[in-house]
Amino acid sequence: MNQKTQGSRLEIQSVNKFFGDFCALKDINLTIEPGELVCFLGPSGCGKTTLLRIIAGLEHQSGGLLHQGETDISLKPPRERDFGIVFQSYALFPNMTVTDNIAYGLRSIGMPKAQVRNRVDELLALVGLEDQASKYPAQLSGGQQQRVALARALAPSPGLLLLDEPLSALDAKVRQHLRGEIRSLQRQLGVTTVMVTHDQEEALAMADRVVVMNNGVIEQVGTPLDIYQQPASAFVASFIGAMNFIDSAPLNGQRVKVGNHELDLIRPLPTAEGCIQLAIRPEDVHLLPSGDGEWEGEVRALDYLGAFIRTLIRLSDIELDLVVDVDPRSARRLDLRVGSCVCLNLPSDALHCFAA
Amino acid sequence: MSESDPSKFSMIDSPALSKPTTHNRPTLAELRRRLAGRWVFALLLATGCGILILLVLAPLYTLLSKSVENKAGDFVGLENFAHYLSTGGIESAFFNSLWVAGLSTVIVVSLAFMAAWALTRTRLPITGWIRGVLILPILAPSLLPAISLVYLFGNQGVLKSWLFGAEIYGPIGIIMGSCFWTFPHALMILLTAMDNADGRHYEAATALKASPWRTFWTVTVPGARYGLVSAGFVVFTLVITDFGVPKVIGGQFDVLATDIYKQVIGQQKFEMGAVVSVLLLLPAMLAFIADRYVQRKQSASFTARSVPYRPRQDRKRDALGALMLTPTLVFIFAIIGMAIYASFVTFWPYNLDLSLNNYQFGRMDGGGWGAYTNSLQMALGTMVVGTVLVFFNAWLMERTPQSRLLTGVFQFLSLLPLAVPGLVLGLSYIFFFNHPDNPINGIYGTLFILILCTVTHFYAVSHLTAVTALKQLDQEFEAVGESLNASRWRVLFTVTLPLCLPAILDVALYLFVNAMTTVSAVVFLYGHDSQLASVAVLNMDEAGDIAPAAAMAILITATCAVAKLIQGVLRFWVDRSTRAWRQGTE
Numbered sequence: 001m002n003q004k005t006q007g008s009r010l011e012i013q014s015v016n017k018f019f020g021d022f023c024a025l026k027d028i029n030l031t032i033e034p035g036e037l038v039c040f041l042g043p044s045g046c047g048k049t050t051l052l053r054i055i056a057g058l059e060h061q062s063g064g065l066l067h068q069g070e071t072d073i074s075l076k077p078p079r080e081r082d083f084g085i086v087f088q089s090y091a092l093f094p095n096m097t098v099t100d101n102i103a104y105g106l107r108s109i110g111m112p113k114a115q116v117r118n119r120v121d122e123l124l125a126l127v128g129l130e131d132q133a134s135k136y137p138a139q140l141s142g143g144q145q146q147r148v149a150l151a152r153a154l155a156p157s158p159g160l161l162l163l164d165e166p167l168s169a170l171d172a173k174v175r176q177h178l179r180g181e182i183r184s185l186q187r188q189l190g191v192t193t194v195m196v197t198h199d200q201e202e203a204l205a206m207a208d209r210v211v212v213m214n215n216g217v218i219e220q221v222g223t224p225l226d227i228y229q230q231p232a233s234a235f236v237a238s239f240i241g242a243m244n245f246i247d248s249a250p251l252n253g254q255r256v257k258v259g260n261h262e263l264d265l266i267r268p269l270p271t272a273e274g275c276i277q278l279a280i281r282p283e284d285v286h287l288l289p290s291g292d293g294e295w296e297g298e299v300r301a302l303d304y305l306g307a308f309i310r311t312l313i314r315l316s317d318i319e320l321d322l323v324v325d326v327d328p329r330s331a332r333r334l335d336l337r338v339g340s341c342v343c344l345n346l347p348s349d350a351l352h353c354f355a356a
Numbered sequence: 357m358s359e360s361d362p363s364k365f366s367m368i369d370s371p372a373l374s375k376p377t378t379h380n381r382p383t384l385a386e387l388r389r390r391l392a393g394r395w396v397f398a399l400l401l402a403t404g405c406g407i408l409i410l411l412v413l414a415p416l417y418t419l420l421s422k423s424v425e426n427k428a429g430d431f432v433g434l435e436n437f438a439h440y441l442s443t444g445g446i447e448s449a450f451f452n453s454l455w456v457a458g459l460s461t462v463i464v465v466s467l468a469f470m471a472a473w474a475l476t477r478t479r480l481p482i483t484g485w486i487r488g489v490l491i492l493p494i495l496a497p498s499l500l501p502a503i504s505l506v507y508l509f510g511n512q513g514v515l516k517s518w519l520f521g522a523e524i525y526g527p528i529g530i531i532m533g534s535c536f537w538t539f540p541h542a543l544m545i546l547l548t549a550m551d552n553a554d555g556r557h558y559e560a561a562t563a564l565k566a567s568p569w570r571t572f573w574t575v576t577v578p579g580a581r582y583g584l585v586s587a588g589f590v591v592f593t594l595v596i597t598d599f600g601v602p603k604v605i606g607g608q609f610d611v612l613a614t615d616i617y618k619q620v621i622g623q624q625k626f627e628m629g630a631v632v633s634v635l636l637l638l639p640a641m642l643a644f645i646a647d648r649y650v651q652r653k654q655s656a657s658f659t660a661r662s663v664p665y666r667p668r669q670d671r672k673r674d675a676l677g678a679l680m681l682t683p684t685l686v687f688i689f690a691i692i693g694m695a696i697y698a699s700f701v702t703f704w705p706y707n708l709d710l711s712l713n714n715y716q717f718g719r720m721d722g723g724g725w726g727a728y729t730n731s732l733q734m735a736l737g738t739m740v741v742g743t744v745l746v747f748f749n750a751w752l753m754e755r756t757p758q759s760r761l762l763t764g765v766f767q768f769l770s771l772l773p774l775a776v777p778g779l780v781l782g783l784s785y786i787f788f789f790n791h792p793d794n795p796i797n798g799i800y801g802t803l804f805i806l807i808l809c810t811v812t813h814f815y816a817v818s819h820l821t822a823v824t825a826l827k828q829l830d831q832e833f834e835a836v837g838e839s840l841n842a843s844r845w846r847v848l849f850t851v852t853l854p855l856c857l858p859a860i861l862d863v864a865l866y867l868f869v870n871a872m873t874t875v876s877a878v879v880f881l882y883g884h885d886s887q888l889a890s891v892a893v894l895n896m897d898e899a900g901d902i903a904p905a906a907a908m909a910i911l912i913t914a915t916c917a918v919a920k921l922i923q924g925v926l927r928f929w930v931d932r933s934t935r936a937w938r939q940g941t942e
Contacts, residue, residue, distance in 0.1 A: 058835050078838035085839045091832035094937050095854045104850075105840030136937035156840065 007035040007192030008069040008082065008159030010055065015064030017050055017216075024050045026216045028064070037186050037193040039203035042213035043239070048196045049164060051213075055194060056162055057081050068160060083160040084153030088168055090145050092137040098124070098148050099133045105156045123151040126185065143174040150182065154189065161186070163195040167202060179206055200240050204228065212236050234354040237279050244285075244322050246278040247356065256353070259318035261294065266348050275356035282310065282325040284350035287334055293343030297322065299336055311336060313344065397756035397844075401766060404749040408769035411812040416776065418791070419784035423630035436631045449610040450635055456527055456611060457596035457639075460534040464591045465584060467535070467684050468542035474677030476550045477576065479667050486681060487547075492688060494540040495916035496695075497873040499893045500909040501536035502604035503902060504695040505529050512705050525607030533601035536691050538594045539684065542587040549583025550576075553665035568673075582650060589647035593640050597777030599876045600890075604897050612636040613876070616779050620880065626786070633780040644775035692913075699907035714907040721899050723887030728911065731889035734806050735871035742811040742818060742867040743860060750822035755834060755852065756844055774816035778876025785809050786880050801883025809881055810871045818863045825859035826852070857930050865923040869916045 010032040017025035025047045032038050040048035053059040055066065057078035065074045073081050084105075092101055102123050106116045124130045127147040137145050146166065153161060166182070167175045183206050186193050197203050203210050204224040212219045212227060212235075220232040231237035234245070248256040254265045256276065269276060286293070297313040300321065309331050311324045324344065326336065334342060426432045471490060475483050493501070508515050509524035522528060557579070561571040577584075599613040606614055612632055620629035667673075700710045717724040752758065753766055773781070790800045799805045829852065837847035853860075875890045882888055889912050896905040931938070 056835070056839065058838070078835070079841055079843070081839075083839055085836065087830075087832045087836065089830050089832060091830040091836045093833070093851045095851065095934065096937075104837075104842065108841035108846065138937050152836075153839070158839075162839075 006159065007190050009034050009067075010160060010192060010194070011065075011067040012051075012055070013065040013067075015051070015054060015061045015066070017047070017054065017059065018062045024216050025054070025061070028218060030211060030218065030221065032192060032194065034192055035190040036208045037183070037195065037206060039207035039210045040194065040196045040213055041200060041203040041210050041239075042198065042219075044198060046213040047216040048198075048211075048213050052162055052164055052194060052196045055160075056083055056085055081160075082158050083162055084156065084158040085162040086146075086149045086153050086164065086166045088165040090137075090149040090169075092145055092149055092152070094137050097134050097136055098129060098140070101137070101148055102151045102155050104152060109156065119155060123155055126154075127151045141174075142170050143178055146170065146178060147181075150185070154191070159192060161191045161193040163193065165196055165198070168197070168199070175202075182206070204240070212239065214239070231279075231352060234277055234279065237352060237354070242282050242323060242325075243279050243352075244282065246280070246318075246320060246322075247275055248278050248353075250274075250276055259315075261317065263346065263351070264348055265351055265353060267351075267353060270353060270355040277354045277356045278346075279352040279354060280346055280350055282323045283308075284347060285322065285324040286345040286347060287311075287324060287326055287330065287336075288343040288345065289334060290341045290343055293345045295344050295346070297342055297344060299338055299340050299342060302331075302336060302338060309336070313342065394757045397752060398758060398762060401749070401752040401756075401758055401762055404745075404752060405762065405766050405769060407745070408766070408772075408812075408815070411808060412769060412772050412776070412781075412815075415781070415784035415788035418787040419630050419633055419780065422627055422787050423634050425627060427625075427627060436627050437634075440628060440631050440635075449612045449615040449632070452527070452609060453596050453611040453613070453636070454639065456530050456534070457592050460531050460538065460595045461588050461592045463531065464535050464538050464542050465546075465587050468539060468546050468587060469580070469584065470680035471543055471684055472546035472550050472580075473576070474680045475547065476553065476665075477667050478674045478677035479669055480674055480677050480681075486685070489685060489688060490543055490681075491540045492692065493537050495869060495873070495920060496537065496692070496913040497875060497890045497893060497909055498533070498537045498598050498600035499604055499875065499890065499897070499905070500695050500913060501533040501691050502529065502601045503893075503897065503906045503909060504691040504698070505533055505605055506902060507694050507698045507704070507906070508690065523607065525605055526609040529605035529607075530602050530609065530611070533605055534595040534598060536687065537598075537601070538591045539688075541594060542591050545587040545590060546580060546583045549580045549586075553579055555663040555665040558665055582653075585650045586647055589643045589650075593643045593775075593777075596639055597636060597779065597876065599779050599879070600894070603894060613777070613779055616783065617879070620783060620786075626783075629783055630787070633777075633783055636777050637775075637780055640777050640780075641775045644771075648771070695906050695913075696910055698903060699910045701903065704903060714903040715911070717892070717904060717908065721895060721901070723889075723892045723895070727887040727892040728889045728908070730803065730886055731872055731912070732915070734803055734810065734886075734888060735868045737803065737807040738810045738814075738871035739864050739868040741807055742814070743864045745811065746815065746818040746863060747822050747856070747860060750819055750826055751848060751852065754823055754826040755829075755848070770819040771816045773812055773814070776813075778813055778874060779879070781809060781813055782877035782880035785877075801881075801886065803886045806878050806881055806886060806888070807871075809877050810874060811867070813874065813877045814867055814870045818866060821859055821863050821866070822856070825856045829855055854934075857934075858927060861923055861927055861930070865919060868919050872912050872916050872919075 012028055012030040012032075015025055015028040016023070028051060040051060042048045050059055054061045057073070057076060061074070065072065067073065068082060093104065096104070099120055102120045103116050106119055111119070120133075121130075124133055127150060129144060129147055129151070132140060132144060132148075137148065140148065146169075150166075163182075167178055170178065179202060195203075195206065204227070207224060209221060210224055210227050211221050214235050220227060220236045222230070222232075227236060227240055231240065231243075237243045238245070246258055248258040248263070250256050250269050251262065254267070254269060256263050256265060256269070256278065258278065263278070290296075295315055295317065297315045299311060300314050301312040303310040308325045308327055311326055311331075313322045313324055314320070315322055322344075326334075336342070423436055424431060424433055426435070474480060475487060480486070505524055506529075507513055509519055509529070510516070513524070516524075519528070524532075553576075557575050558571065561575050566574065596611075597613060599617060602609070602611045602614045603617065612635060616629050616632045616636065619625045619632060698704060699714050700712070701707075702709045702711045702713055717728070723730070749766065749770070753763055785805065788794065789797055789805055791797060799808075833851055834844055834847055837844065837851075842850075873890055875894055878888055879891055879894065882891055889908055893905045893908045893912070896902070896908065
């Protein structure tokens with residue numbers, strides 16, 4: 001495949017969705033650039049699937065506008081929109097062969113037979129299923145079915161590809177493999193892609209930008225790195241990766257007080273009054289031999305997780321358990337054992353702070 | 357391009373759309389959008405509702421209003437009911453019906469549970485054949501066991517002495533006959549409940565050192581409890597509303613069903629027929645509501661993680677299973693065998709030579725061969741009209757965008773016939789369609805009204821089968837279709853229908869067999885040119901031509917057996933040609 005489909009730009013303006021009294025989506029604004037892969041990430045019930053279905057026209061927004069390219073699609077039924085979709089269940093037609101499934105959309109638009117043949121062959125080659133063309137979905141593995149669903153969605157060359165938890169029905173290994181495959185296919189075709197997932201690892205690995213959602217609102221939009229390193233809210237911080245939270249009181253300027261300790265922050269405080277929450281990732285905490293650091297603690301538990309050791313450390317000053325990830329070599333150097341005493345520092349450049 | 361369509365812009369410019377809305381009422385634009393493309397489907401389902409209102413609700417209403425009117429049509433309140441009460445109808449017919457139906461239910465459910473246990477929890481050979489034989493009674497009209505019982509235990513019966521002087525004409529005969537024809541209904545429900553047992557539960561019981569007896573009471577019975585309750589309600593309703601068995605073998609023993617018939621056909625007291633109908637409607641409705649309530653509580657205990665149960669080799673247990681199946685099998689063979697034999701005997705009991713005399717229906721009253729061809733036409737008509745109507749409506753309800761209200765109304769109307777006894781339905785059709793003010797009263801007395809009535813009578817079960825099949829399909833098929841530019845219609849014909857073919861065949865057979873064998877609803881509705889075979893059995897029996905009645909009953913059964921055979925062949929063919937996509941690599 002050398003032809004590059006021009007992906008379309010998608011603009012979502014002030015979209016709301018109510019189910020009765022329940023507000024499923026609240027004032028969603030988002031622009032997705034041509035060729036971009038955007039992941040909607042959030043816990044179940046956060047509204048991510050509803051938003052995807054609104055983009056597809058399978059649900060109707062209660063208010064707001066949608067533009068695809070220059071076209072206003074807010075009021076168009078799904079058949080008049082330009083998208084392909086892959087569902088979690090794939091929804092392959094079980095009574096049709098792989099070929100017939102892929103050709104389904106092409107026949108809908110009345111494409112001549114010969115052209116259909118060529119296009120199907122192209123797609124089969126693209127997803128690497130040339131030798132499975134005459135099989136039925138039930139005769140394929142989960143990963144193969146997934147690729148057929150993808151090929152079927154891509155066959156009519158849509159400007160927009162929608163993926164609804166496309167990998168969650170697969171084994172961990174297949175999932176990891178297909179992740180890369182979908183990503184490179186998407187880059188190759190240049191099709192604008194929206195993917196819904198609740199798996200943060202998947203979102204961080206695949207997306208150009210991640211849209212983190214919670215309770216019907218967008219918490220943060222950013223590149224995977226942004227989202228991880230500069231979470232915009234306590235929710236994002238805790239949802240993406242692991243995070244320790246420490247209650248503290250603001251002093252003057254950028255100083256805060258935690259127990260008997262005073263800390264300088266490099267970021268401005270979110271509020272001048274009331275409590276604020278400090279946050280630090282387990283891998284950002286510095287462990288030091290006993291007596292060398294600012295904070296004293298006792299090792300409560302050690303979990304060997306292969307590449308690193310997840311340690312639970314009780315801070316004696318403030319009676320708080322802190323999760324700290326240590327690499328095995330440092331752990332040996334510090335002679336970490338359950339019950340042993342250690343010291344630690346909380347580097348100010350790694351400290352996040354949120355309004356409590 | 358249509359994007360510049362000014363009418364769209366006017367909506368977009370409305371403030372509710374350009375600013376975030378804080379209220380939750382749908383905007384005008386949203387309402388318009390909801391309707392766009394959906395009104396066709398809404399209209400079609402509304403039409404479906406309209407048809408069912410015409411075929412179920414309106415006739416029932418006419419019947420109810422008749423029960424509170426006198427012969428002249430004046431409103432008299434509950435006077436008719438008081439009259440029925442004072443003539444002793446309640447004491448005799450109503451309570452007779454209740455206890456006969458209750459006792460039959462206990463017997464049938466016990467026998468069916470024993471049979472289902474033997475078929476699913478032992479490793480008996482040829483269970484496929486045994487299942488086939490046990491289901492056989494469903495192909496026969498309910499009149500057949502009654503006639504057979506007359507030959508077996510009647511005044512000139514071969515086994516009369518077995519009753520120790522008791523009369524077969526009365527409750528004993530009704531209960532035995534009812535047990536015969538309702539048995540397959542109970543068995544099928546229990547087999548469904550017990551076929552999908554989770555093997556892990558049995559392994560857990562074994563690991564916890566439970567005896568087989570304790571395992572039976574703590575695993576097997578609880579697993580089948582919803583099936584048992586459901587089978588109980590079904591059998592009770594079938595027996596209490598059945599008219600064929602008590603008519604033939606009930607003698608002087610009154611039940612509600614025969615009482616309706618007597619009031620209407622014998623004494624032409626239509627308003628009293630309506631009264632008894634209401635009394636019969638009550639227990640049937642109660643059983644229906646109770647069954648629905650139980651079904652709602654039932655959740656699938658067999659999940660994707662379950663491992664199918666495989667009984668272990670155990671000779672003693674197999675012997676026990678055989679023991680439990682034997683009485684039922686003997687009973688079924690005896691009843692059917694006797695009917696076949698009697699139909700060929702020249703002149704019972706004086707000339708036992710075999711001949712085809714009894715099959716020369718032209719010499720008898722009751723409609724002759726014409727009745728048989730009428731029945732065939734009616735059954736085929738019911739099959740075609742019913743299958744199309746049921747599937748199309750079920751598809752509209754399950755697979756097209758519909759408002760919850762309309763779906764709820766339609767579901768109620770579709771299930772309602774399950775609660776309406778055939779006789780009651782038939783009588784209400786007289787009131788409704790024979791009314792001089794009804795614009796379509798011309799269909800009264802034709803085959804067409806028989807078809808409509810029979811489709812209605814058996815609508816609910818067909819509807820449930822269709823809905824179950826449609827629900828099993830991936831919910832996103834239509835959405836995928838839309839994204840690929842295919843209309844719901846195209847998805848219907850290229851995906852939905854092919855996938856539902858087995859269920860369609862099942863519904864078609866169900867409608868055909870029931871249309872061939874039913875008596876209750878149609879007995880009030882046939883006209884001079886639309887006599888039916890099942891009704892002919894009744895009329896010949898009434899006229900004393902009991903051997904020809906047996907012959908006609910056998911002919912009906914044979915016809916149904918052929919239909920079942922054809923359906924079996926078609927299903928085999930469908931299964932074989934679709935095996936690749938059903939079972940995967942196997």
